Every structure is written in structure tokens, then in C-alpha cells.
Amino acid sequence: MSTSADPVESEPGFEAIITADRLEPALEAVSTIVDECKIRLSEDCLTIRAVDPANVGMCRVSVDADAFESFRAQTGVIGVNLGRLEDVVGMADGGELVHLALDPDTQKLEIAVGELSYTLALIDPDSIRQEPDLPDLELPARVVCEGRVISQAVSAADLCSDHISLGCDEDAAVFYAEATGDTDDVRIDLGRDDVIELEPGAAHSLFSLDYLDDMETAIDSGAEVALNIGEEFPVRMAFERADSHVSVVFMLAPRIASE
């Protein structure tokens, strides 16, 4: 635990109960970006912000207090090994309750699932990469589509390239994803009838598929995903998981097109 005098970083009191199928999707989304993270606690929610070592992919994941069967937290931060925490929560069946309690003496997280109680050593938050501020960009184009559309675009681009362009053809009112490989190309064009919402604007940016391959695994195929894109700007993807109990925002910095 942090020994910082900063009150926001002080050690929290924390005790909460949540079903595994609401906690797992939140952790899974963060684990597409990092292996260790800070979990920020406040009276009314649990929030995780993380950025990968290359500062290319970021996420902000939050679970409202309402998603919990019970939730009591002082403002504060704990650091966790995400894979370990996911494994422990994964011991529970989907709808089974997971009890979380920060032990004020040991500063370890007590996780109880049924008769099983696991004591998870925490990580000093100061040793974990600084949480990113997700930039509040005014991106000119916006499309809302089902998660399966993102999955298909990413899978198709993977067939021929390491990169994907996301863009908008303003005149045609078309959102597109395209990838150009050494020999093959792929393109998906989505008009207003193919998506849930479309606000055209000048947008064309190139992204690494490495990151999108990972992020895509956390997007449920039926989820409504709001994408905001611009000209050589980051893409912002916002969606919900676990019956809206978990909010996820991914941001991914563009690659400079080599063309």
C-alpha cells in the first residue's frame, strides 16, 4: 500500500459484495491493457484507469456501487495483480457472490467465494504506472454499432495486415474500416442503415491491430459500442458490459500512416 501522505492516495476502508459475472467483465477489460493496475475507490463507485507501457492504449473501467450487493468504501487506491485477482474471482460461478474486504491490519484483500477465502497481497500503488487522464477530445465523427461489427472488422483486417484504418466518408455518410496488406486489401463500409447511429465527420486514422485484437476480446458481440474518430486522432470506444453495470472506455492512439 502507498504510504503517501496524499489523502486521496491514503489506504481505504473497503468492503463489498458483488456477483462474479459483474466483477469479471470489468477486470477482463482492464487486463487487455495491463497486468497490474490501481483500483480507485470512492463512496459511489470503483474505477480503474490504465495505460500500456508504450502509452498507446488506455482504458477507464468503472463499476457503480449499484452493481454491488453491498458496497462500502472510503476514498482511496489499492494496487492489484490483475491476473491473480481474475483467477480468484474466476473460482466463483457466474452468479455466485464474491466478498471483498480490505484487511486494515495486513493491508491485504480478503476475497471470499462460498467457503473459500483467499488473501491477496496488494501491490504498492506507487510502484504501478501512473493512471492516465483519458483526454476529452472533440472527435468529429461518431458511429454507434454492435460489438460484432468491431470484431468482424478486426478479424478481417488481421487476415492481411498489422494495421487498420478507421474513417468516415462524410459525403456518402459512410463509416469505414480498411486494411491494406502487401497483396490483399479489405474494407467494410457501413451506412446509416448498417449501424445504430452515425454522425459523419472528417475522420481517417490508422491503428495497430495488436492493440485492437486485445481490446476486441472485451467487447461483447451484442454490446452497443460508440466509436469517436478523427483525422490522425485517437479512437475512443465506449460501451457497457454485464447488463450496463460495467462501463468501459478504450482509447487508442493512432499510428502515423507510412504512406
Add this chain to the structure above:
Amino acid sequence: MSTSADPVESEPGFEAIITADRLEPALEAVSTIVDECKIRLSEDCLTIRAVDPANVGMCRVSVDADAFESFRAQTGVIGVNLGRLEDVVGMADGGELVHLALDPDTQKLEIAVGELSYTLALIDPDSIRQEPDLPDLELPARVVCEGRVISQAVSAADLCSDHISLGCDEDAAVFYAEATGDTDDVRIDLGRDDVIELEPGAAHSLFSLDYLDDMETAIDSGAEVALNIGEEFPVRMAFERADSHVSVVFMLAPRIASE
């Protein structure tokens, strides 16, 4: 594309629509033999013949124009990377339509699945191994059985050997498969009641399981497979896939028995 003056090898006009679940089984059967192949187009069908580098295993796969929702082709040949084409077609759900169109300008194959359009670079047919002529052998014994019988024989032989003998006991009117390992043996005897059809004849040939392991993956367990065998002759296996829309013939050259 070939720049050959040979009219049969000339670049085709080609535009067709087919459900993925009819095209995939055809491609999958060929891919048990080769990675790249020539697709031969004519007015009424699409045919692929291929032989492996060692000239041991061959296939002829054809899909009639009737299997397509629409089919328009000039006589000609295109060369494709089979794995790449399978992956693109695999983006479609089973019953989803796959549009194929040869771009006359770029000589690339445009493949559209829903909103996705993939541009597949073709391979110069002249750079692909010559298509084999499947020999029209008069093989003395014939058995028609379900695909699951072939699978079981191959799996059982795999347990103890690298080879399998297929043969016929004329007097007993029995078709048999047998494998002899260093310590163990396995044998399957099938009489008239165990198979769909049996025309006994003098036959006993030894085959490499390497090839049959691959070929077997393309034989659906419920398919009716017609096997023709002889004395130290190739085996011919003919069957249909995708509700008879795809016809497959495999031929496999025998090994010389070391006994």
C-alpha cells in the same frame, strides 16, 4: 494471372454468389492436399484438381453451377492461396452469402461477405504445380460405406502404425482395413451387412496414414463414401459434401509393402 496465349488458360470473367457452407467444404477438401491451387472455371462448374508435392495424394473437387445462387464464368483458370481464401470465406456465417468477382482490371478476386469486401491477390497459375489427371483405373473391388467407418479405421490404425492396408477377402465377401505395428495390430472386417454396398474383388494395398489422416478430415461422418481398391493399386474415394453440392474424389497411391 497467366499471360499464356493458351485460350484455356486465359483470364476468366467470373462472378458468382454462394453460401459459405457450400464453398467452405470444397476448399477444405483441397486444402488437405495442397496450400495453393488452380481453380478451373467453366460455364457450368468450378473444378479444382491438385496433387501433393510427392505425387502421392490427389483430389478433384467440383462445385456445380447449381450450388451457386448465381454463377457466371468464362472458361479459364485462377490461382489462389487456399488458406487465405478459406479464412476470408470463414468470415461468413454458414448460410451467409459470399460474393466472388474477378476484377478484370486488377486481376484480383473481390470477395464480399455482408458489408465486408476483401480483395484477394491471385497467384500466377503457371507458378502452381501442374494439375493432375486422376487416372481412370478399373479397380476390382468396391465398397460404399459411411464416412464414420473411414474415420474409425484411420484412427484405429493410427494407434499402432504409420500405415494401413485396405483390402478385400473375396471368398468371405469382406472388406477389411488392417494395420500392423511393432507390437500391436488392428483390423476391421466389414461384410455386406456392415456397409451400404460391397462388390468383392482381389484387392490388398498399403497406404500411408499421413495422407489418410488429412483426407479423412474432409469426409463427413454421415457421407456415403465409395472406395475402389485393387492389388497394390491406388485407392479411390469418392463422396459428396454440402448436401451433394460438392463432389470430391481423393486418390492415394499405395506404398510398397516392406514385408
Add this chain to the structure above:
Amino acid sequence: MSTSADPVESEPGFEAIITADRLEPALEAVSTIVDECKIRLSEDCLTIRAVDPANVGMCRVSVDADAFESFRAQTGVIGVNLGRLEDVVGMADGGELVHLALDPDTQKLEIAVGELSYTLALIDPDSIRQEPDLPDLELPARVVCEGRVISQAVSAADLCSDHISLGCDEDAAVFYAEATGDTDDVRIDLGRDDVIELEPGAAHSLFSLDYLDDMETAIDSGAEVALNIGEEFPVRMAFERADSHVSVVFMLAPRIASE
């Protein structure tokens, strides 16, 4: 086959028919301990006892004659490659009959499944590690629980350690499993209401998870498992498989706690 003059070790006459789903679970349980084993035949059952090379884990698996459709055996022993035998039996569908017959001339085991007949070379029993005598220990504590409890305890312990302690808190009438890792700990406490039967006694022993990981795979989640434990003593786990047609006893020697 053994050529020993010992009448018990003499070559048996053996012919039996059993459904695959009764034979497979028996073989699978033994294969968690060894790759080769002796199968001991008598007029009324088939028994396998095996111990691993390090003399740490043992099993005794028996299948009563009643479990067979037909069973005729002279007292004797055969040696088998367990993986090979499992693969052959695995060729049968669950409820399909497996015919076993010892060929008195070749001293090989003839295994028939449907039209398939497999000739399995046996292993000289004298070349197989001596069968262990499972010690008849008077262990002070006993708990009967569902197999899923064992699985969960082992999986949870695997998250943080290579070892697991099984013990009993006599005063609280609690059976516990606990694992202590470098940073994390896990503990499961089971009182009388959490298990099927509990006879408390002084017990606490440490076991290697390597062995329990393997053994656990042979314990069906709904099986009633009777565990007997003591103070630095082996654990005895007894349970049945295949609708009680197969009886399994595992014994695992304790590790000396390094604390």
C-alpha cells in the same frame, strides 16, 4: 507375460465384455499415477494397484464382475501400457460394448469394439513396478464431501502455492484445506453443514499439489469422496465412479512441512 512359477502370477484365462463408460473411468484413475500397470484378475473382479516412481502417490482401482456384461477370469496378472489401452477403449462410444479376451497362444489381449479388433501386446508383469500394499492406517479424522469440493480446494491452492494442507480443527468441528504462497494464502473451512459427513480428529498434513492436480481429474464432481487424514500422515481418498461400478482409493504421502 510372466513366466514365473508362482501360481498367482500365472497367465490367466480371461474373457469379458463391458461398456466403455465403465472401463474408461477405471483406467483413467490409474493413469493419473502410472503409465504401465499390472491388472490383477480373479473370479469376481479386476483390480489394479499402482504407485508412482517416487513412492508418493498410490491407487487401488477395482471393477467388480457385476459391472461386466460377462466376465470369466482365472486368477492371474497381465501387464498393460495404460495409455494404449485407454486409446483403444476410447474408440468405443460411451455405452458401446468392449470385448476383452486374452489369447492363450500369443498372450496378447484381443480387444473388439464393433467391427474393430485390436491386438494389444502385453507387458511382462515382472518388468512393471511392484504393486503397492495400500497401508491400512487408522486415521483420526474423516470427512465425506462432494468431488467438486476437492476440485475447488486444489484449484484454489494452485493459484498461490505448490502445496496444500488438509487438516481438521477438532474444537470447531471444521475440516480445512489451506495453502500458503509467497504472498497470498487461501483457506477453505467446511463445517458439518458443508459436507456429507464429518468425524473430527487431530489432523494436519501437507501435500504436493502436483499429485493432487492429477488425482483430482479422476474424481467426478458429484462423487461422494471419503477423505481420511491425520497428523503428518498420508491422505486416503475413496470414491466410486461409473454408477458405483468402479471403486477407487487414492493414497498420497505427506510432505514434511518446511515451516
